[in-house]
Amino acid sequence: MTEGKGISRRGLFGAAGAAVATGVAGYAAHSVLTGEESQAADNTGPVEFHGPHQAGIVTPVQDRLHFAAFDVTTTKRDDLIALLTEWTAAAALMTAGRDIGQYGAVNGPDEAPPEDTGEAIGLPPARLTLTIGFGPSLFDQRFGLAAKRPKALVDLPHFIGDDLDPNRSGGDIAVQACSDDPQVAVHAIRNLARIGFGRVAVRYSQLGFGRTSSTSKAQATPRNLFGFKDGTNNLKLEDTDKLEQQLWVQPEDGPDWMVGGSYLVSRRIRMNIEIWDRTSLGEQETIIGRGKGTGAPLGKADEFDAIDFAAKTSDGEPKVPMDSHVRLAHPQFNKGAELLRRGYNFVDGSDGLGRLDAGLFFLAYQRDPRKQFIPIQNQLARSDTMNEYIHHVGSGIFACPAGVTPGTYWGEKLFT
Amino acid sequence: MFTSTTRGVIALGAVLGLATLTGCADDTPAASADDGTGPVSVKATDSACDLSRRDVKSGTSTFSVSNGGSKVTEFYVYAEGDRVMGEVENIGPGLKRDLIVELPTGKYQAVCKPGMVGDGIRGDLTVAGGAAAQVDEDTLLKQATDSYQRYVNSQAVALEQKTTEFVTAVKAGDVAKAKALFPVSRTYWERIEPVAESFGDLDPKIDARVNDVEPGTEWTGYHRIEQALWVSNTTKGMEKYADQLLTDVKTVVAKAKVVKLNPLQLANGAKELLDEVATGKITGEEDRYSHTDLYDFQANVEGSQAAVQALRPALQARDAALVTSLDTNFKAVFAAVDKYREGDGFKPYQVSEAEKKELSRVVDGLAEPVSKVAGVIAKK
Missing domain, CATH: 2.60.40.420 (Cupredoxins -  blue copper proteins)
Structure with a gap:
């Protein structure tokens, strides 16, 4: 299987021969950045897979997520490299809206199982992005990568209140699939998992049905399951200078294979939905530090008004309480540290007590977790009033290398 | 941890004029x-x-x-x-x-x-x-807070007494007695938890579960001792935690005795106690070594009821249907937890998922009307 092959999902049945597929080139007309800006309005087209940075980070956040963490089961370095090569080719096809394999979903021999699982037939690319990251556990003795482990790829410390399920945490490799069509995202993870059988095994996966932040000023701020606008002050792709400071690994940071990449922290945050819903509006707003309707900081009128941390109520109390979420998470109180968040709402049915198994699958990219996620989360875990309504039940940290250039595979520099 | 509702509102220092x-x-x-x-x-x-x-x-x-x-x-x-x-x-x-x-x-x-x-x-x-007596609404609300503050006061006194007994047993190396006193002393804590927890960092020192502790900080309090008693069946090494627990409890008690509360805090405290049941007790996370969660469960609900019923005359005048619903649902919860009685206490909380779900159902049924109390009280 090589790049440039593949069956277009649209018009598939008309083009019976299927070898007419022209590959991804037809979609790759515009540069990464201009492409992303224009794509915010068009939810059906493709997002360019290749580029200096991996897609799916500053890409305007798509509506749906399927995230999967894998354990590598092979002990052979060559198997791992072969897998990454095959995955990269499949990812390039799927992000372009094409079936994987030589024959795709329905044009192969009757006697063989279809190469592509087929549930995306007829669906557009739907801005699918596939983003890969490598967890700390990959850098053990199995593949000779120990010396290549970035210093910033630390094991996350225990944060106060953590209630982590090992079966929803960690992983040697993570793949984040985001799309505006849920079935397209699921199709991507399903096919990558299938390619990986015998070499990797899914450790856990997570569906997200609604984005909880914006990564472009062209996007409206969505709401999380607490009913509040989330991610108002997120890093956005238009903040190009800040992205270099806060998001992308710089040459002076090292290691070389991570330059142009970013570190991903994932947290499965369960919300006590039913209890939150019984909490008064005023209490909800002081916990968050924003108005529920407008999303404006308390004491302000507009969502994007600057937060006035010094403002006092007539009782002399801060309008934005000391233990409110927006204050504790704000760069002003975190040595300027910011995150690019692109988390998703999830509802995985209900739990054994008849409550929604729901919350936020938090995903945040950053240049150095030691200076960003870890200190911010330490402060939140210690003081955030919101902790009465949430608990962190899953966790992961992954080094996401720079983007893929045609003819190379995901993370190739790590192995060369 | 309940720092929220009472945030910045409780004023300390004024001694209550106790009617009792x-x-x-x-x-x-x-x-x-x-x-x-x-x-x-x-x-x-x-x-x-x-x-x-x-x-x-x-x-x-x-x-x-x-x-x-x-x-x-x-x-x-x-x-x-x-x-x-x-x-x-x-x-x-x-x-x-x-x-x-x-x-x-x-x-x-x-x-x-x-x-x-x-x-x-x-x-x-x-x-x-x-x-x-024909009293106006302001008087009814004043009576409510006075009544609940008397309740807090008497619970605080008992908390100190029973914790003293518990600590004494731990320091005497009497494992059996310490185990027996553990859930009893916690009963008084759990009944007034929102008040006790409003005093900042005392709550984590007294009541933190192991995963609530920040790395580099020592784990202290009831659950530290609980682990030794039930996991290791010993009081060895617990002496200093016992002393610290009593010191911290005495500080809480001193503060609780002079706390000034307003009617909204009563209402919110009642709701928070049920949140505690829903998140910590039904799941069995609270007393994960001793499995004495049902004592805490019962005490939380009792404390919630004490706060709600203090407001009852004021509520009755404003929303009689809500009072009926509260009465019905408190009864349902007590009936559900009564099924697990054994002797003067409760069976160990090692119940089936179906039984947990049943407890959860009645607590949710109660928590919903209790959550409406604050809005009714706040209405002018």
Whole structure:
């Protein structure tokens, strides 16, 4: 299987021969950045897979997520490299809206199982992005990568209140699939998992049905399951200078294979939905530090008004309480540290007590977790009033290398 | 941890003008209350709660409670809906304590709770003589906070007493006794948890579970000792945690005795206690080594009921249907937890998923109307 092959999902049945597929080139007309800006309005087209940075980070956040963490089961370095090569080719096809394999979903021999699982037939690319990251556990003795482990790829410390399920945490490799069509995202993870059988095994996966932040000023701020606008002050792709400071690994940071990449922290945050819903509006707003309707900081009128941390109520109390979420998470109180968040709402049915198994699958990219996620989360875990309504039940940290250039595979520099 | 509702609102320092005083009767004979009718004598045993008379005049009454049974008991005067008018906690076998309480004309219940659990042994109490009080809403709310503050005060006193006994047993190396006292001393903590937890960093020192502790910070408090008692079956090494626990509890108690609360805080505290049940107790996370979660469960609900019922007269005037719903649902929760009684306490909380779901269902059913109380109270 090589790049440039593949069956277009649209018009598939008309083009019976299927070898007419022209590959991804037809979609790759515009540069990464201009492409992303224009794509915010068009939810059906493709997002360019290749580029200096991996897609799916500053890409305007798509509506749906399927995230999967894998354990590598092979002990052979060559198997791992072969897998990454095959995955990269499949990812390039799927992000372009094409079936994987030589024959795709329905044009192969009757006697063989279809190469592509087929549930995306007829669906557009739907801005699918596939983003890969490598967890700390990959850098053990199995593949000779120990010396290549970035210093910033630390094991996350225990944060106060953590209630982590090992079966929803960690992983040697993570793949984040985001799309505006849920079935397209699921199709991507399903096919990558299938390619990986015998070499990797899914450790856990997570569906997200609604984005909880914006990564472009062209996007409206969505709401999380607490009913509040989330991610108002997120890093956005238009903040190009800040992205270099806060998001992308710089040459002076090292290691070389991570330059142009970013570190991903994932947290499965369960919300006590039913209890939150019984909490008064005023209490909800002081916990968050924003108005529920407008999303404006308390004491302000507009969502994007600057937060006035010094403002006092007539009782002399801060309008934005000391233990409110927006204050504790704000760069002003975190040595300027910011995150690019692109988390998703999830509802995985209900739990054994008849409550929604729901919350936020938090995903945040950053240049150095030691200076960003870890200190911010330490402060939140210690003081955030919101902790009465949430608990962190899953966790992961992954080094996401720079983007893929045609003819190379995901993370190739790590192995060369 | 409940730092939120009471955030920045509780003002410390003002000593309450207590309408109820409790004291050991063997120190000084209780003064005759008013016009010579004299104290009502209450003979409490493990199976009876005999009052020398069940009619008193309106105004201040004294109940002289002596415990002739073998179990620690409590004595309450309840108005309708188990609204606490006055109470004495932690009356040990052979002890005698006085309850002095202001009772307006009306129908009440006098209740002894041998073993300190359950509905108790109940009998009617009639107060007559004065005109039925006609009070305005502000007065009703003032009475609510006064009443609940009396409750907090008596729970705080018992918390210190029982924690002292628990700590003494731990330091004496008496594992069995310490295990028996662990859930009992926590009962008083759990009943007034939102108040106790409003005092900043004392709560994590007293009540943190192991995963609540920040790396580099020492794990202390009840659950630290719980782990040693049940996992290692020992008190060894726990002496310093026992001392620290008592010190911290005494600090909380001193603060709780002088706390000033407003009606909204009562309402929110009642709701938060049920949140605690829903998140920590039903899941079995609270007492994960001892499995004594049902004691905490019951105590949280009792504390919630005490706060809600203090507001009852004000609620009754504004939303009678809500009061009915609260009464029905409190009963349902107590009935559900009663299924797990064993002796004077509860079975270990090692129940099936279906049983957990049933408990969760009744707690959710109660928490919903309780969450509406604050909005009704706040209405002008």
